[in-house]
Amino acid sequence: MMRRTPLRRSGFKRKVGCAFSPFSGSAVLRGSTFKRKAKKKRAGHDKRMLAACRGEQCYLRVPGICIPASDTVVPCHSNEQQHGKGMGIKARDEFTVPGCLACHVWLDQGSAPRAERFSVWRAAYREWEPKRAAKLSIEVA
Template identity: 35%
Template sequence: MLTRKTRLRSKAQLKARSPMKRASSGRSTLKSKAPKQSKIRLSAKDEQCLVRVLGVCNGNSATVVLAHLNGAGVGMKSPDWQAAYACSACHEFLDGGYADSGIWREQRDLLHLQGIIRTQERLLYKISR
């Protein structure tokens, strides 16, 4: 067993401090992990699926979200204007579910791009009325 030859010195006691204060703006200084809800993302609520993968689409407008184009880089997303309104089933298909379906990646990308064009047309219609 190891023994100490010199006695441990006692350190000054820690003073009690008040809790940490928030930044002057009232916001926490830590960044939020949740994505910012842009107007385009919010506009997907209750929309119809515009990707429409045959044999996959569930047509449930309650599950429609904005499905971003792949390829922006690790841990990054494409901008919101490069996304399509997709139901939960089509979104899962676009995010890798196509691998077991016999569809090539290029075909998946084409389906997604067609959905993006339909979504952009829908967004233009919404702002023009």
């Protein structure tokens, strides 16, 4: 059975003055009446530790990967379970090392063996920890 005439389109019937009425002149968006929850703080989050990495040089210095004197230095978190890393969970911010973007990508998604990536991060952390402590005036354990 085929229809000879197409179905007639009829839009929603809206009242004049409604928030989304095409007749009101301007669409007014109304916020939700539900109260939003405060964002949950990540365990081990410390802004001072992340801020200490700003303006520093790359401490990872992966041969053939590192971009010396790069402006893309970011805090590189540890990928080891002993530092709080888990599935979908970052390590605590005290276990960060300043690293250029190229070294950070190599550390997180590189094809190098896990032991090699861990040893590079640990060596960088040993070098960075006393400098960070001096910068933030904290004692090193």
